[in-house]
Amino acid sequence: MKNKTVLVSGATDGIGKQTALELASKGARLLVHGRSRRSGKETVEAIRKRSGNADVHYLHADLSSFGQVNDLAAKVTRKYGELDVLVNNAGVFLREQLFSEDGISRVFAVNHLAHFSLTLQLLPLLLGSPQGRVVTVSSVAHVNSPRIDFSDIEEINSYIDYSAYALSKLANVLFSNELARRLEHTRVTSNSLHPGAVSTKLLHAGFGMTGLGVEEGCKTSVFLASDDSVTGVSGRYFSKLEETEASALSYDPTVRKNLWQLSEEVCGIRMEDFI
Secondary structure, X not given: OOOOEEEEOOOOOHHHHHHHHHHHHOOOEEEEEEOOHHHHHHHHXXXXXXXXXXXXXXXXXXXXXXXXXXXXXXXXXXXXXXXXXXXXXXXXXXXXXXEOOOOOEHHHHHHHHHHHHHHHHHHHHHHOOOOOEEEEEOOHHHHHOOOOOOOOOOOOOOOOHHHHHHHHHHHXXXXXXXXXXXXXXXXXXXXXXXXXXXXXXXXXXXXXXXOEOHHHXXXXXXXXXXXXXXXXXXXXXXXXXXXXXXXXXXXXXXXHHHHHHHHHHHHOOOHHHOO
């Protein structure tokens, strides 16, 4: 990973933090995203110390805000000017429905729309890489979302915490698969993954349980971001370092297309503007 630049969203805690540490240890220039400046500073210092890599930097943004997502993409482009790997890792689970400053359900805004928008805005950098990679952290929970009601995709009228989370994770896989299709004639790949049931704040808050350590939970993210064996592999879903089947719905081209169009409309951007 030497001479490669990697951005990991939600990298100041849990799986994201361990993913950042592992990739920094492999020699990458690491861009650590978070929404707490204090945690960001502490994370950068810890990763630099543990990895022996001084090329680790913090980027601040609240991913529930379209404006801050735009600022994050602009800063990466302006300040660093290159990007080889984007790990869309940040995620939230909320017991009650909360809305962003843009009036969007925060679970859907952070877990899907932010990564949709960020990825599209960073495509020029990824396309300029010898082998750009987009890695999106989903969850096996996506299989529990059997359909998408495009008339109420944020579940504003029927909010159930787990259902909203599962829907956002299905959106991750749909987005990843559709992005891969749209980039199939480029050198940029797009894959999604289930990290396992990992002992993070999200798992405890959402499910009241503990699970695997973050060292285990980050393995598939790190694998997809760095391993030579997946060079050129795109549009796949992984778990435990291996390709596996996602839900049948995630392969439906009509559903993928509808989600993509809705996401462009809500975010106010189009892929064509960046390629």
